[in-house]
Amino acid sequence: MDLLQFHKLHSDPSSMQFYGMNEFKTTEESYTLMTSYINSELNKKSIHRVIADAFTNEYLGEIGVFNINAIHNRANAYCILLPECRKKGYSVKASSLFYKEVFESTEINRIQALVDCDNINAIKSLKGLGFIHEGRLKEYELDRGRYIDIDIFALLKSRFYYIVPWISWKEYIVDGLSKTLIYEQRSHKYYLLSGETSLIWKTLASGGFTVNQDISSLSILIDEGIIIFYAPLGESKNSSGTIEIFDKSPDTFYEKIKNEGYVYDIHWDITNRCNEKCVHCYNMNAHSGHRNEHENELSFEEAVKLVDELSYLGVFRLAMSGGEVLMKDYFIKLCQYIRSKNIQLIIYTNGLAFNEKLLQVVASLFPSTVCFSVYGNNSNVHDSVTGVKGAYNKILYALSYFKEKHIETSHKNTALSINYHCWKETLAKGYDLSDSSMLNCTIYPSMDDRKLSKYSLDETQLLQMAMSSDSPIYYKSRKIGACNINKDPSETPCYNKTNTLYINPFGEVGLCIAFPCVIASLRNNDIRCLKRKKKDMPFIEDFTRLNGVELLDNWRSLKIADLKECGKYDYCKFCIDVCPGDAFLLNNDLLSAPQNHCSIAIARHHAFMLNLYHT
Structure with missing residues (x-):
């Protein structure tokens, strides 16, 4: 099924220019080469992999090692892509995965590449992958009637490293100093690299390679399993950089990058x-x-x-x-x-479109969280909210799949008048099915008519939830919202947080x-x-x-003290949150009090007063 794309690649003059063979004229020639790959791999003389699009499975190119020497544990490497697939980072990602497989599943210790010295792109790619230039063989090959020089590159198992794919990271310049924030999605830890360690990480994670002594300054990341490094580290040299570890969001750093x-x-x-x-x-x-x-x-x-x-x-x-x-x-x-x-x-x-292939591809992206909207603890309730039969079962299957693949999921329910009767069961089941279970009691105004849904909870339902210790709006829970009178009025409700x-x-x-x-x-x-x-x-x-960025500057200057009503009533101390955006949609005034948020504060206050009275 890959033959036509395989032939397209091997019949392209620009692709074959540095490949050591002439371009093919017929698909039969390409078929013969594919067959030789199969036989060579069966005889343990080579390993070949197709580089494919993870979603469409379309052939993009190939990568492999050949001339495997079982005595000296070495092999030659090659990687080739369709012209339209070059310079998109495919070779770097595929090479990292492939060499990891080779080093972990075989005895191969040395992977070498013999490259035409004029093949600038290949040389740049090899250096980025950690291959070391070992020298040049003068007039080593006769190619199309001329002798060419060949550069020798090698990647040793002891110099190979692999960065786990489920992290996120970004470099920032703060106070003129390079700082890199890394988030490890499985442990939920944050790592803040400063100065020299930030620069070394950037080189490493971008496909570059530094000497062994430099890597030692990132030893914490190796110990934490973020970098898989196959060599014993040398002694750590003095470094002007640091690495801090946070078990939760580093709010102080967020404030710094915001200020930048x-x-x-x-x-x-x-x-x-x-x-x-x-x-x-x-x-x-x-x-x-x-x-x-x-x-x-x-x-x-x-x-x-x-x-x-x-x-x-x-x-x-x-x-x-x-x-x-x-x-x-x-x-x-x-x-x-x-x-x-x-x-x-x-x-x-909502998970409705997921099938086996889509689930597989999404998992391969390593999202930090996949959040599902779930409106009941069974198909009858959920499907009645979504208007689609079978929607609930789709979510159950997807949640199970992602759990197996160690992808974090979130089970998010919105409390409505038509699913209110089972909110406790839905919340509890969410904890069984997912990594987190959430229940939102705030209904948002429609973008069309700026009105709240007729399915919003009424005062009695909100009061009952406010009196339930299982509820996210339980009146005894200590939740301080943006407009709470106990907060600093100079803070801003949205942007600063x-x-x-x-x-x-x-x-x-x-x-x-x-x-x-x-x-x-x-x-x-x-x-x-x-x-x-x-x-x-x-x-x-x-x-x-105002217009454009002036609007952003103005938004950032909004303070709790600017809000017209918030903090003026007894129930305000029970407010969980306030939204100027909702206030604007509902009242055409972003400084007013939004009904959907106030109704929850009122219910919590009412529950408090009832409890006080009974006490």
Whole structure:
């Protein structure tokens, strides 16, 4: 099934120029070479692998070792890609995986490459993979009537390293010093590298290789299993760098990068299309029958460019949502590109479109979390909310699959009047099925009519939940929201704590998902302007006087003290959170008190008063 693509590669003059053979004229020649690969591998003289697209399984090229010498445990290496697949990082990733397999599953100790000295791209790639240039053989081969010089490169098992693929990392410049933040998704630990260690990591993780003594300054990362290094480390030399380990988010560092103008977190709705019909959905046209008719969403090429812009802004964590992300035809390809930038990937999905292949590919991306919207503890309840029969069983299968593959999952329920009767059972079952189980009691206003869903919990239901110790809004739980009177009124409700921006399917950047206020756009080519240090300025309530980055500066200057009602009532001390965006949608005034948040604070206060009375 790969023969035609295989022949396309081996019949291409530019591909064969440095390959040591003439380009093939017929597919029969290509078939003969493929057959020789099979026989050679059966005789343990070579190992060959196809480099393929993880989603489509399409042939992109090949990689292998040949001339395996079982006496001296050495072999020669080759890697070749279709012309359209070059300079995209495929060879680096494939080589890292392949050489890891070779060194771990065979006795091979030395992998060498003999390269035409004029093959600049191959030489650059080999150096990036850690191959050492050992010398040049003058006029070593006769190629197309001329003698050519051959450079010898070698990768020794003792010099090979492998970085586990489930990490995320980003380099920042803080106070003029290089700092790198690494997140290990399985242990949930953060590592902050400063100075020289940050620079060494950057070289290592980008495909470069430094001497053994330099690697020793990253010994903590080797001990923690982030770097798999096959050589015993030399003595650690004095280093001006440090490595700090955090068991939870390093908030102090977040504050520093925010002050430098970086944007840490992005929520990106890549499409408004959806394959479910959830009764409480707040997205545009969710209930009009025209939800899947949206035009002018970003093309794949535009989406890739947007990721590059976000990387420039310093984005570390990217949450992909919709609509339904799996409805976007390029979703997997885009996620592959996001992970190639080492960005932490969070996926929000309803799980309906998952099949075995999609599950396999998503797992191979190593997202930090896959969040599922689950609205009941059985198919009858969940499917009645989503409007699609069989939706619940799809989620159960996906959760089981990701658990087996060590991919973290989140089970997220929204409390509605039609699933209220089983919220406790749903929450408990979520803990059994997933790594985390969440229950959201806040209904968000519709983007269409700016009204709350008719399926919102009523006062009695909220009160009952506020009195239940199992509930996330239990009145005794110590939750201090953004507008709580016990908090510093000079703090800002949103930006200072999250450093988050929102992007819609058209590439427009907003202040948050609830606040329809565009501050930049990919198509306007002004996203990079958002990398700016915070300006001290008084908050201006009339947003119509501002535009672009002025809106961002103004948003960042918003303080709790600017909110008109928050903190003025007895129930405010029971407020879990407040959202200026919701306030704007509901009241056309972002400084007002949003009903959906206040109703929860009122219920918690009521529960407190009832308990006080009975006591």
